[in-house]
Amino acid sequence: MTDGPNYGFDTLQVHAGARPDPATGARQTPIYQSTSYVFRDADHAAALFNLQEVGYIYSRLTNPTVAVLQERIATLEGGVGAVCCSSGHAAQIMSLFPLMGPGCNVVVSTRLYGGSITQFSQTIKRFGWSATFVDFDDTDAVAAAIDDDTRAVFCESVSNPGGYVTDIPAIAAIADKAGLPLIVDNTSATPYLCRPIEMGATLVVHSTTKYLTGSGTVTGGCVVDSGKFDWSQSDKFPSLSAPEPAYHGLKFHETFGELAFTFHGIAIGLRDLGMTMNPQGAHYTLLGIETLSLRMDRHVANAKKIAAWLEKDDRIEKVTYAGLESSPYAERAGKLYPKGAGALFTCAVKGGYDACIKLVDNLEIFSHVANLGDTRSLIIHPASTTHRQLTEEQQEAAGAAPDTVRLSIGIETVEDLLADLDQALNKATAA
Incomplete structure (x- = not known):
């Protein structure tokens, strides 16, 4: 696609990001299943490595x-560039890698996917990093949690699992005042429902594994760069503002400007961490994105009907x-997410933990x-699976209490989904 009007x-x-293949004219993006690429000559090779x-x-x-996938996701998110990698978890580490160092911390919402809570509370300690968890509804607490490190x-x-809606503009204002980047995981909303860059x-x-691919076929991740942050405004981000020894003193922000983070993610992040997305996985995700808006409209419509039905169920x-x-987040969701609040939410089942287990065991379509x-x-049941490693207090804070199940509503006929839930709830809550 060439530059044109505002499509x-x-x-x-x-x-x-897609163009007909110059060698064959193939209209669909080919899978370039190649490890390496022939240089035109020695000077070309040197220029690439420099x-x-x-x-x-x-x-x-x-x-x-x-x-192609990187350009497509960056375009849909309103960013200047993107780096794709092997999973959503890899994307989170890739996003922090140029920013952090031993002794540094990141201020994190308490409402995160259980694996992310573990990654931030435990795994990143191995890098000498730490995380401070805060309820992001309490903006004063978010501001207070920020320190010199x-x-x-x-x-x-x-948020996953509870469908909590973050007030991104409010959090962005706090981060901006502190001279810090705000990183938003937009996996559950997708750029169709939410454009975090436009909110600051x-x-x-992204975990591209989820809605972007949409078919449960491949894992992948992506980091989108807004291009709007001044990495040289302070000495907090030397990986981007100071001379890089591995490239003979090149300064990424000075050299690449708004694309500094993107170039660093490829030239340093992928080079040294090796969290690479494979081309076949990228191909599947490109195919999925082609129908993203159509699927999200159906996801949201089904989720609204099912959530309303469950809310009235004894x-x-x-x-x-x-x-x-x-x-309590209806007004915020309507303002920030006018096309819908996604299709992910939880419900608490009467009968607690045991009833939740019976429910998941008796569903047929889900x-x-x-x-x-x-x-699909x-x-x-997060408390026995994705959030199992957390304390009950952490589970409660994350919206994954023992009596709670998480639903990801698909695009099937909604009446069939309601009937399936009805029969399984009968078995789960029977005396």
Whole structure:
């Protein structure tokens, strides 16, 4: 696609980043299943390795299929560039890698996916980093948690598992005042429902495994660079502002400007961490993105009907869906996410832990899997699976209490989904 007018989302999700293959004229982006690429000559090779020219060297760093996906996601998110990697968890580490150092911390929302809580509370300690967890509804507490060693603020747009909606503009204002980048995980909302960069986010991360691919076929991750942060405004981000020894003193921000983070993510992050997305995975994700808006409209429509039905059901204690008028986040969701609050939410089942286990074991259409964002409807009991490693207090804070199941609503016929839930709830809550 060449530069042109301001194309609509539906056009961009099909065309952004893609061009007919110059060798064959193939209209669909080919899978470039190659580890390496032939240099024109020695000078060309040297220019590529010196970052003086953009091109392909080795598929750990760059690959033509992955490059199309990077451009497409960056375009849909309103960013200047993106780096794709092997998973959503990899994307989170990739987003922090240029920013952090031993002794540095990141201020993180308490409402995160259980694996992310473990990654931030435990795993990053191995790098000498730390995380401070805060309820992001308490903006004063978020501001107070930031200190001289803080290097980023991190949250999810629509949280997993509870569907909590973050007030991104408010958090972005706090981060901006502190001179820090805001990183937003936009996996659950997707750029169709939410554009964090327009709300002040510096970086956006995705598990492309979920709604972007949409079919439960491949894992992947992506970090989108807004290009709007001044990495040289202080000495907090030397990886981007100071001379880089591995490139003969090159300064990424001085040299690449708004694309500094993107180039660093490829030239340093992928080079040294090796969290590479494979080209076949990128191909599947490109195919998925082509129907993203169509699927999300159906996901949201089904989620609204099912959440409303569950809310009125005597077998259910509560439903957390922000798309319900009764939700404490309904006004925020309507303002920030006018196309819908996603299709991920939790419900508390009367009968507690045991009833939740019976529910997931008796569903027929819903699949009991550790995934979300599939065309298929999915269910999981976080307290016994994704959030099992957390304390009960942490589970409660994350919206994953023992009496709670997480629903990821698919695109099936909604009446079939309601009937499936009805029969399984009968068995789960029977005396």
